[in-house]
Amino acid sequence: MRQSPKILAFDIFGTVVDWHGSIVREMQALYPQVDGNAFALAWRAGYQPAMQRVRSGELGWVRIDDLNRMILDAMLPTFGLAHLSEAERQHLNRVWHRLDAWPDSVAGLLRLKTRYTLCTLSNGNIGLLTNMAKRVGLPWDCILSAEVFRAYKPDPATYLGVAKVFDVAPEQVMLCAAHHDDLAAARACGLQTAYIERPLEFGATQVKDVSPQAGNDFHARDVLQLAELLGC
Amino acid sequence: MRQSPKILAFDIFGTVVDWHGSIVREMQALYPQVDGNAFALAWRAGYQPAMQRVRSGELGWVRIDDLNRMILDAMLPTFGLAHLSEAERQHLNRVWHRLDAWPDSVAGLLRLKTRYTLCTLSNGNIGLLTNMAKRVGLPWDCILSAEVFRAYKPDPATYLGVAKVFDVAPEQVMLCAAHHDDLAAARACGLQTAYIERPLEFGATQVKDVSPQAGNDFHARDVLQLAELLGC
Helix, strand or coil, X not given: CXXXXXXXXXXXXXXXXXXXXXXXXXXXXXXXXXXXXXXXXXXHHCHHHHHHHHHCCCCCCCCHHHHHHHHHHHHCHHHCCCCCCHHHHHHHHHHHHCCCECCCHHHHHHHHHCCCEEEEEECCCHHHHHHHHHHHCCCCCEEEEHHHHCCCCCCHHHHHXXXXXXXXXXXXXXXXXXXXXXXXXXXXXXXXXXEECCCCCCCCCCCCCCCCCCCCCEEECCHHHHHXXXXX | CXXXXXXXXXXXXXXXXXXXXXXXXXXXXXXXXXXXXXXXXHXXXXXXXXXXXXXXXXXXXXXXXXXXXXXXXXXXXXXCCCCCCHHHHHHHHHHHHCCCECCCHHHHHHHHHCCCEEEEEECCCHHHHHHHXXXXXXXXXXXXXXXXXXXXXXXXXXXXXXXXXXXXXXXXXXXXXXXXXXXXXXXXCCCEEEEECCCCCCCCCCCXXXXXXXXXXXXXXXXHHHHHHCCC
16 A cells, blocks of 8 residues: 555545435425436536536636536426526526535545545535535535636646645545546546445436446545545 | 625634744744744745735746745844755744634634635635644635635735635625735725734734724624624
8 A cells, every 4th residue: 555645635526425316306396397317417417518618628717607507508498497587597506506415425524534634626616615515514624626726627737736735746645536537537647546436426227337446546335434444 | 784794704814823923932942042023023024025026927926835935045044044954944934834823713713604604815825724724623614815816915806706706796705804904905896894803913022003994894803703793
């Protein structure tokens, strides 16, 4: 095992919070006539292509709040919701600020916080991540975001940016995420990596393969087990 | 009184933490032959001129950690410390990460946190502010810094940047600071302002005039009284 990291940087959507379940619940409450599962999956499916338009330079810098809104506006007619008012659209778009944490996240992070500096490293914007953390009690020491680095993951500027912010070597930072592509990009920058299993990230109809892949320093069932593996 | 703010943005050095007392104590412990009071005042006196070299464009973007180090290196000979090794200089420079909070800060912030989103708005860099907060338990919801906006206070980009990050109007942000010039610049951007008395910011030999000035929305003896004034 390598030297213990100093900074744990967490991916957020899917890793720490359950975007799928939270959006399904919100849709059931607000628009029960809509298939919440299909709606959540469609919204999320627009995410990477939207960020790609920023990465390619087509859009300039646009925050996730605004990308989510662009995707939402485009998909509402498909789900019979073209009539939603501006206020209703704004409220629905802010569901990404109101995502619930996976049941183990807060307890696991509180344990990890006793020995490590915990930050977010998410493509979500700073305000979104702060509102989300305050609502459910995620105990970050620092909110870092693509917005700080003006670049979206997997741009190396994001992973290396964490090391620069804390004035440490890349290998003293560990990215913790439920996505192998995110972890692979971090590893290519010299970061340590921990995979966190989230088999239900896309809901019960699309169970995710969470089998271990080579290259990660740690593979944990959830954040509580990660705390155990890291001696907390 | 205006509408209640949503975001409280705190100045840090002098307002939340006692840089003078902390540096004096560190010098007494490490280099008791040096006049700690004069040393602390000299170091701080180099701060505004160093930032001015960044603001004017002479230096490009430089973080406070590096500005503090430039000032330190230049003043060490004056205090008979020209012999300090690179490791000793690095350690001493990090005293700015180890500043102690004023006795009321943590308790006052914990009360304010129940009703408001609390962030830093400091010229200190993100890593410095995070390490400082973790060491003494400052319960920020979010660390914002000149480093996020690539501009030093009193640049309007910093004050307006807080409002943009949280997607609120400038008047929904309140800057809380022990410095009237900082508050005046924030007010010019439309922020609400709260003055916090810190008569001993520069030590007992240079007691600061903390009498109220017109224009501030609140004037508080300390962070606990600010919590009281803001209904927490």
